[in-house]
Amino acid sequence: MRGKGNKRVTSVEVAAAAGVSQATVARTFSSPHKVADTSRAKVHEAASALGYVPNAIARSLKSQRTNIVGAVVPARGEYWQHLIAEISQQLAEQGSQMLLFTFAKPSEVASVVQSLRQYRVDGVLLASSFIDHDSIVDVAGLGIPAVAFNHPEALDVTASVSVDNVAGAAALADHLIETDHQTVAFVGGDPDTGSDRLRYRGASNRLREHGIVCPYIPAGGFDYDSGYAIAESLLRHFGGGDGLPDALMIAGDELAFGVMDGLSKLGVSVPNDVSVTGFDGLPQASWAGFDLTTLVQPAEELIREALGQLTSTPSTIESHTTVPGFVRVGQSTRRQACAEEGKA
């Protein structure tokens, strides 16, 4: 296949070996159709003999395109980890790579943005509600295409792509109403995030239309532990298992897992004593142990849309795209009467 492949091989050396000019070697790899078949063959032969691979760094310097997309995501959270692989896969399909930036605390975002600027990425995917508005503005001012992923509040300064949080939460509420749940409470992750607020709004508005008042209960985070911890508070707040509402709508799947496990540990049965819904549609929601009724975010479609925004937008139009999710019905919510009737 290739020689020792040890030393740095440049297009100049390949050109010499192939008996053509350096420019022809370059063209062979960047725009092959401009090179005669015979030359192309010679170049490829010489290239593989020498173990030549075009230098993307030099290419990027000259062409001002890196074929790299930067992704800024939180270090923790099942949801984000779930997305990263999908992003990477889709980028690979279109011949790009993904430079990953994670942050544990929102305060780290600023330094991350610095790195991003240095690397002259073609675009930036800001994936989190936890990125503060200032940082978004910072990125928007960079002059590179940016799209906020599931960050509905950023729509004034940058493009954004989100699942339809309001409609999704409403759809979940509809499901609860159809299955005859009379009292519902909403367990939020972090009221400072747009996703949280929109989901609560979608749920509570729809429920109110049906005469159900839905209180908001903050869990203090979207993580499993927050959910596990809030379970006890819930019981206390509602005055024991009997006082619980018919259903708990939880702002995120991971949080819901925690709540379910927490309730279970306290002797509360899901869905017999209380129904639980999530939001995200993580793979784990389908695991038999949880089998969570949740709103599935169509990850593939969301990301495809976001990447489309990155590559197409002339960095001037700020569009706000919303993608509908769909309800996955699991065993975490009880059905009205007979088992086969719950279909909407």
Add this chain to the structure above:
Amino acid sequence: MRGKGNKRVTSVEVAAAAGVSQATVARTFSSPHKVADTSRAKVHEAASALGYVPNAIARSLKSQRTNIVGAVVPARGEYWQHLIAEISQQLAEQGSQMLLFTFAKPSEVASVVQSLRQYRVDGVLLASSFIDHDSIVDVAGLGIPAVAFNHPEALDVTASVSVDNVAGAAALADHLIETDHQTVAFVGGDPDTGSDRLRYRGASNRLREHGIVCPYIPAGGFDYDSGYAIAESLLRHFGGGDGLPDALMIAGDELAFGVMDGLSKLGVSVPNDVSVTGFDGLPQASWAGFDLTTLVQPAEELIREALGQLTSTPSTIESHTTVPGFVRVGQSTRRQACAEEGKA
């Protein structure tokens, strides 16, 4: 903070604005200690006025260092997703970034390696047992530092860092023995992977020393669904719930989750009817719903070691490092008699 930050600003323009040479601007950002305080101040002032950020692409071209580490990881699998964030965080600490390459099928690795070569990354982290040997050899021949992560078989061509699979499995076996389990079976993920084989070897050897013969049962994958599906086969194989061994050692945590849920669905109680151990130490293993007895891989330490190999190795020494894990005792294995005695 900065001006309009729209146009491309180069060190030359900053130099002009600051009244120094381009070289001084460059030095201000790459080796500040070589620049006088007064000049540095002038440069910084001019830089932030113009919104200048050093161009990492150009820097890389000249310096032959990209400060980018490539990571090749499978697209699916809770374990890998769990590691990605940690890798990224540690790289950020040392001022590097992570170029992420995911692959869904082993056949995709070849093209990934091509991309890697183009980008002249400083090092490569090969994170998977699923990467075939040929690809490893390919990467090893690239002349860039590479380290195989949890791929014990690659030790002849490249450095590698792994948890001590044999000792870890043996430690789990010890725990089972101490808690008076008499019959044990091992559920493997994929016998073609080194991790799987080493874990089985560690477990079965230790068990044999205590007169226990441990059969190997292949699940066909390390994923949740494989585990869930194998549960029924297990029951059939052992002739129903009563025929089950005292304990099942599962090759990986995610697989174990599937087995536990599968068994539960079939009316088998863990740990009353059968104890279950995992391997990996995923965060989810600590979730109350599973509370899995497992071998925790010290992710932070493993990655620190791997990255150390990348940056320090002069790409000649191929060292094989093994890091010990530790047993996490959960509720998925029953304890002998009193609850407080199970400590090793």
Add this chain to the structure above:
DNA sequence: GGAGCGTATGCATACGTTGTCATCAGGTCA
């Protein structure tokens, strides 16, 4: 006070590619 030395800076070049421009071969058409 001059030799010697260390520090700060400027100049010029190189990193490996892309893209523009000019050139040249070969074929068509009048």
Add this chain to the structure above:
DNA sequence: TGACCTGATGACAACGTATGCATACGCTCC
């Protein structure tokens, strides 16, 4: 046969930074 076009190729100048080399400056020490 000469003018014209098309397609392939080569020469050359960027892209924005790092760095070796030379120089100028400010010291100390004899």
